[in-house]
Amino acid sequence: MLTKDVSAEIHAVLTSLNEEGKEPTVALVKGRLSTKVPMPALITVIKSWKATQHIPKVEVAADNRSxxxxxxIAALEAQVQQLTTRLEKLENTHG
Structure with a gap:
């Protein structure tokens, strides 16, 4: 599955809220993001931000339509190659 790193976007939102003097909440952050991020990930990020001003890397599933x-095709070919390699290892192990 293809993923998209949204850490920079979340960092920008949190920095913006901080500069505006607003306490970051899940609702405020989620409302300003252009990418859908699962709520548990947002909660973790906001807790980390409040404690250390650090944001862990956050990746979400990439929208294939974009x-x-x-x-x-390249992503699918890479995935097929990875799966083929894993299958060959399994077959060699269980022979």
Missing amino acids: LSQEAR
């Missing part, structure tokens, strides 16, 4: 056909 990718070009060539990029989607």
Whole structure:
């Protein structure tokens, strides 16, 4: 599955809220993000931000519709190769 790193976007939202003097909440952060991020991930990020001003890396599933056909094909080919390699290892192990 393709993923998208949204850490920078979340950092920008949290910094913006901080500069505005607003306490970051799940609702405020979620409302300002252009990417859908699961609530448990947002809760973890906000807790980390409040404690250390640090944001852990956050990745969400990439929207395949936004990718070009060539990029989607390349991603699928890479996934097939990974699965083939795993299958070969399993077959060799259980022979």
